[in-house]
Amino acid sequence: MSNLKISCVIVDDEPMALNLVESYVDKTPFLVLKKKCSSAIEALEFLKTTPVDLLFLDIQMPDLSGIEFSKMLPKETRIIFTTAFDQYALEGFKVEALDYLLKPFDYAEFLAASNKANTWFELVKGKQHNDLPVEKEFLFVKSEYKQLRIKLADVLYFEGLKDYIKIWLKDNPKPILTLMSLKSLQEELPETQFMRVHRSFIVALKNIEVVERSQIVINNQRITIADQYKSKFLDFINSNSLNI
Structure with a gap:
């Protein structure tokens, strides 16, 4: 079962419909x-500071209609329109609403529309997850x-020797030569x-034991930090230091 939670806002100028x-x-x-x-204006102000996933949005409201309001929303915010007037259905789908609930609607109809939103957000969440870069393990x-x-978890450091590399591994006294x-x-x-x-060393960051002056100690091996690489390495150290 999915643990996905969808944040939502209800917008309707009729108190009974809101409730x-x-x-x-x-x-x-x-x-x-x-x-x-109770108005699109109120919702607009709220959404400036608190973005949400989904709006249950009435269409016919004073000052700013639901259709007009929907065109101001970021594309990540999805809409289920709620209205007593079926003539707005086409406009609703033009602004890519997930669904269109015609008043009066019961809980079964509401749940069906909400499940459609749930499916949409799960698909988006899955795509975003799949788009994340996967760290190599070997x-x-x-x-x-x-x-x-x-x-890669076993690598201590790589040592370059002209056209060859020595790969130094944990629990392995001899390097692999490639x-x-x-x-x-x-x-x-x-x-x-x-x-x-x-110029001759790439180190596994998680296996650094000591940083002393301009040297790194890994598995009792001292590796000098060359001047051209110091700035980036110091950024790494500073971002992982306790500021006491």
Whole structure:
């Protein structure tokens, strides 16, 4: 079962309609009511400081109609129109409303429209999740005519030697030697986990034990931080330091 919560605002100039929709929202587990407003003007002011996912929006209201108001909303805010007049249905769909509830509507109709919104937000949430960059967990490197699977979590640091790289791993006294440039390797590594600190070294940030003067200590190995990499490395240190 989804744990998705949809924040919403009810906008209607009729007090009875406001209260009815509020009672429906209260019965619906995935809806969270943030405010009920008796005019589009009131809702507009509220939304300036408190964005929400969904509006239950009446269409025929004084000063500013629901249709006019809907055109002022950010595209992330979705709408379910509620109205007593079916002639607005076409306009409602033109502004990409998720649904259109014709008054008087019962809870079953309200729930069906709300479920449609729930499905829409779940799809969007899933797409956003899939669009996030996935951190690499391993690399395959060629060494002695074999392709070795290297877990990035086990890497202490990479040491460049002309056209070769030594890969130093936890619990492994001897490095793995592979034919590759440090520059090419750097392009393949996740920046959140590894940083180049010298012409010949890329270090695993989580395995740094000590930073002393201009040197990093990892597994008793001292690695000098070259001047051209100091600024970026100091930014990393400062962003992960306790300011006491």
